[in-house]
Amino acid sequence: MTLEKGARFAVSGGEHIMAEQLKLIASKSHKAVASAPKTGPQERSQAPEQLEARPTQAYETLDRMAHSSIARATSGLSPSVLGEAWMDWAVHLATSPGKQMHLMEQATRNAHTLLATSLGASTSGTAQGVAATAKPDRRFTSEGWQKYPFNVWAQAHQQNWQWWQDVMTDVHGMSPAHEDLMAFVAGTLVDTTAPSNFAMTNPDVIAATIAEKGQNLMRGAQNLSEDIRRRAGVTQPVGPQPFEVGRTLATTPGKVVFRNDLIELIQYTPTTAKVRPEPILIVPAWIMKYYILDLSAQNSLVRFLVAQGFTVFMISWKNPDASDRDLGMEDYRKLGVMAATDAVLSITGAPKLHTVGYCLGGTLLSIAAAAMGRNEDTRLASVPLLAAQVDFTEAGPLRLFINDSEVTMIEDMMAKEGYLSSDQMAGAFALLRARDLIWAPAIRDYLLGQRGESFDLMAWNADPTRMPARMHSEYLRKLFLDNDLAEGRYLVDGKAIAVSDIRAPIFAVGTEDDHVAPWQSVYKLHLFADTDLTFVLTSGGHNAGIVSEPGHPHRHYRIADTAADAAFRDPAEWMADNAAEDGSWWIDFASWLAARSGSAVKPPPMGAASGKYAALCNAPGTYVMQR
Numbered sequence: 001m002t003l004e005k006g007a008r009f010a011v012s013g014g015e016h017i018m019a020e021q022l023k024l025i026a027s028k029s030h031k032a033v034a035s036a037p038k039t040g041p042q043e044r045s046q047a048p049e050q051l052e053a054r055p056t057q058a059y060e061t062l063d064r065m066a067h068s069s070i071a072r073a074t075s076g077l078s079p080s081v082l083g084e085a086w087m088d089w090a091v092h093l094a095t096s097p098g099k100q101m102h103l104m105e106q107a108t109r110n111a112h113t114l115l116a117t118s119l120g121a122s123t124s125g126t127a128q129g130v131a132a133t134a135k136p137d138r139r140f141t142s143e144g145w146q147k148y149p150f151n152v153w154a155q156a157h158q159q160n161w162q163w164w165q166d167v168m169t170d171v172h173g174m175s176p177a178h179e180d181l182m183a184f185v186a187g188t189l190v191d192t193t194a195p196s197n198f199a200m201t202n203p204d205v206i207a208a209t210i211a212e213k214g215q216n217l218m219r220g221a222q223n224l225s226e227d228i229r230r231r232a233g234v235t236q237p238v239g240p241q242p243f244e245v246g247r248t249l250a251t252t253p254g255k256v257v258f259r260n261d262l263i264e265l266i267q268y269t270p271t272t273a274k275v276r277p278e279p280i281l282i283v284p285a286w287i288m289k290y291y292i293l294d295l296s297a298q299n300s301l302v303r304f305l306v307a308q309g310f311t312v313f314m315i316s317w318k319n320p321d322a323s324d325r326d327l328g329m330e331d332y333r334k335l336g337v338m339a340a341t342d343a344v345l346s347i348t349g350a351p352k353l354h355t356v357g358y359c360l361g362g363t364l365l366s367i368a369a370a371a372m373g374r375n376e377d378t379r380l381a382s383v384p385l386l387a388a389q390v391d392f393t394e395a396g397p398l399r400l401f402i403n404d405s406e407v408t409m410i411e412d413m414m415a416k417e418g419y420l421s422s423d424q425m426a427g428a429f430a431l432l433r434a435r436d437l438i439w440a441p442a443i444r445d446y447l448l449g450q451r452g453e454s455f456d457l458m459a460w461n462a463d464p465t466r467m468p469a470r471m472h473s474e475y476l477r478k479l480f481l482d483n484d485l486a487e488g489r490y491l492v493d494g495k496a497i498a499v500s501d502i503r504a505p506i507f508a509v510g511t512e513d514d515h516v517a518p519w520q521s522v523y524k525l526h527l528f529a530d531t532d533l534t535f536v537l538t539s540g541g542h543n544a545g546i547v548s549e550p551g552h553p554h555r556h557y558r559i560a561d562t563a564a565d566a567a568f569r570d571p572a573e574w575m576a577d578n579a580a581e582d583g584s585w586w587i588d589f590a591s592w593l594a595a596r597s598g599s600a601v602k603p604p605p606m607g608a609a610s611g612k613y614a615a616l617c618n619a620p621g622t623y624v625m626q627r
Contacts, residue, residue: 067412078409081401082185085178092174093167103167110159117155121148139196139435144203153195161190181400188434197439205447212449219449227445243459246620250291252303254619256316257607258343262327262335264316264621265343267606268302272309274600278381279311279348280593281340285359286317286332287425289463289624292543293358295456299549301586308590309600310354313344315361319465319626325418327468329364329475333492337368345379347613348604352381354593358546359517360475362388366499367485371492373501382596384507384589386546387517390499391486391524392479396515397432399480407476414469422464432515457543486528499528507592509536509585511545520571526562533562534592536585537575550584557585 070079093099140154168182195201199209199217208216243249254268282302284290294302294314305312315336320327337355344353357365362385369383389395414420430437444450452458484490488498506529510519519537526533538545538557548555558578562569569577607615 064412064415067409068416071409071413077401078403078406080405081181081403084403084405085175085181085185088174088178089168089171089182092171096172099171103163106166107163110163114152114156114159118149118152121152139194139440142204144207147203150195150201150203153201157190157194160193161187164190177400184397184400188431191435191439194439196443199447202443202447205443208448216449217447220446223445223449223451242454243456245289245291245463245624248296249456249459250294250620250624251297252294252300252306252619254314255606255615256617256619256621257313257347257613257615258340259616259621259623260335260339262318262331263340264318264616264623265340266314266316266619266621267347267615268306268312268314268619269606270311270603271306272600272603275309275311275603276594276597277348277350277599277601278352278354278597279313279344279350279604280305280354280356281313281315281344283315283337283340283355283357283361283365284317285361286465287360287467288465289460290314290316291620291624292457292460292547294620295460295547299456299547299552301547301549304549304586305590305593308594310590310593310597311348311604313340315340316621316623317465318623320419320468321466322418325414325469328470329367329478330492332364332471333368333371337365341368341379343613347607350604352379354382354384354596355380356384356386357388358386359388359542362386363390363479363485366390366502367490367492367497369504370485370497370499370501373503374492374495374497378503380504382507382593383502383504384509384593385522385525386509387511387514387522387542388508389517389521389524390528391521392483393486394518394521394524395480396518396521398428398516402476402480404481407473407481410476411469411473414472418469419466420469420472421466425467426464429516457547461543486524499525500530502529502531505532505534505596507534507536507589509538509546509589511538511540511542513539513541514545516542523571523574526568529564531564533564535560535562535574536588537578538585548584548586550587552584555584556580556582557588559585559588 071077137154137158140151140158144150145154164186165183168186169179171179199205205216252268254266256264257267258265282290282293284293294300297303302312302314317336318324341353341355345351355365355369357363365383366385366388369380371377372380392399410420413424441452444452478484478490482489485497485499488496490497506525508522508525510517510522512519514522523535526535536557536559538548539555540546540548548557558575558580560574560578607613
């Protein structure tokens with residue numbers, strides 16, 4: 001059937017839009033054939049194959065357009081991901097009568113317990129019997145939630161949430177990955193009905209409404225209107241902005257000493273008379289701006305290391321646009337890590353340098369360091385990796401959604417713009433922690449009528465970047481989906497590398513509450529590294545655990561060295577063997593670097609006097625300002 005006939009058939013079936021697209025594609029294909037230059041006998045013999053290829057390509061283009069539309073409607077989530085998990089769950093639960101009986105018994109028991117608790121609480125004012133088994137929940141800790149009927153509502157919600165977790169898990173024969181996904185989805189949906197989310201069932205909102213005579217709800221409506229208009233681009237953020245890059249954020253003095261199409265390299269001004277001869281190059285993630293490691297003066301890791309007598313350099317990544325769609329992981333390695341390494345050693349004259357990688361930057365640094373080790377490039381003095389993964393089999397909640405279908409849909413969504421937008425990334429991360437990142441702010445802003453106080457980490461979090469289509473596709477497929485780096489299939493310059501190729505000592509940091517790079521996943525470096533490895537487990541999450549300056553209250557960490565030839569210990573054993581110490585891991589980090597550095601020398605110049613590495617402008621540079 002020709003494309004024109006296919007279009008007419010589609011029209012007869014009511015698919016008008018698709019028919020018009022097919023006609024347009026067919027017209028372009030036929031015009032291209034008609035206008036093609038005359039060919040010789042051999043070339044003419046290939047013409048039917050070329051004609052056959054054009055419709056195939058046209059159909060694929062149409063598929064990509066459809067997938068892109070679906071992806072935008074579902075915030076990038078592939079329906080087949082949930083469909084496969086749901087089918088796995090439904091089929092196995094339907095054929096598990098024992099599990100069904102257990103769930104019915106549990107539901108009946110919960111109902112009886114809740115009824116008894118409700119009757120008792122209605123007379124005494126307190127709920128007994130359920131609280132002992134319910135998991136602690138920060139949403140229901142205020143005094144108002146301890147009184148009837150709010151305590152019963154809270155406990156009913158907790159029981160319901162736990163029952164649905166039981167429904168979705170421990171189903172005989174079901175895939176563990178599908179169990180985790182269905183449990184996550186069920187928990188997220190049940191949380192939408194939490195009594196804390198509604199004005200009439202939240203005692204804190206009721207108390208505020210009575211005390212303020214409804215003014216909190218008026219402010220909340222105004223806040224909601226402002227947020228809607230701001231997201232639509234109609235208005236700018238309201239009120240004074242206490243944080244500004246270059247003024248209150250990223251203020252450590254320095255110079256941009258190198259710039260290419262992907263990075264600016266910042267060299268920071270020394271504050272000590274002498275410095276260690278080995279400079280430090282920091283490779284941050286490009287999913288956000290670099291100044292997470294140079295926030296305010298009191299919690300800047302950069303400023304801290306400079307004060308300890310190190311010459312510090314920082315990569316500041318360009319915020320890519322549509323013209324950068326074809327930048328790949330190899331471009332980030334060459335134009336990023338390797339170009340910066342060459343610049344740092346040229347400026348300082350040092351034979352070696354310490355390279356520090358954070359998050360995705362740490363994964364990229366691991367790739368670069370492994371390639372350097374394979375090629376017998378000995379310029380690395382050490383390779384500290386902060387909240388960075390090299391194995392992605394247990395990569396946290398994000399792993400729940402990643403399969404071939406999901407990656408394909410993300411690729412099709414990026415195909416039009418040439419990049420993954422910051423809004424699409426922010427939505428995905430917010431969904432992973434909906435209680436903290438969606439519902440809690442909504443209650444505060446719209447029901448209580450309050451605006452959360454801004455702080456430096458929040459300001460940084462509101463300054464995201466885009467990611468080039470090719471790079472993000474390669475990251476998801478090669479690393480996240482296929483796990484090529486951990487399994488020895490990742491290619492650099494056409495040859496496979498392995499983490500065991502890294503020769504320099506490693507200082508790895510994991511954080512206890514990391515939902516992006518769980519510390520057990522970061523700990524897997526012990527399985528792959530063939531060098532001395534110091535591992536730190538610190539309190540906090542993916543960001544706050546790394547930004548953990550000395551003097552920060554309520555912080556602790558564990559630290560232990562593992563020699564290259566030492567026996568492996570699993571994460572639980574390692575944690576049990578190493579007691580927590582109060583304070584910041586930064587101090588141990590500086591000591592670790594100093595022990596692997598030479599005697600202090602005169603600071604190097606701030607960039608070259610002229611030429612390729614001459615100072616271009618003051619820090620923080622221009623790339624960090626790109627929106």
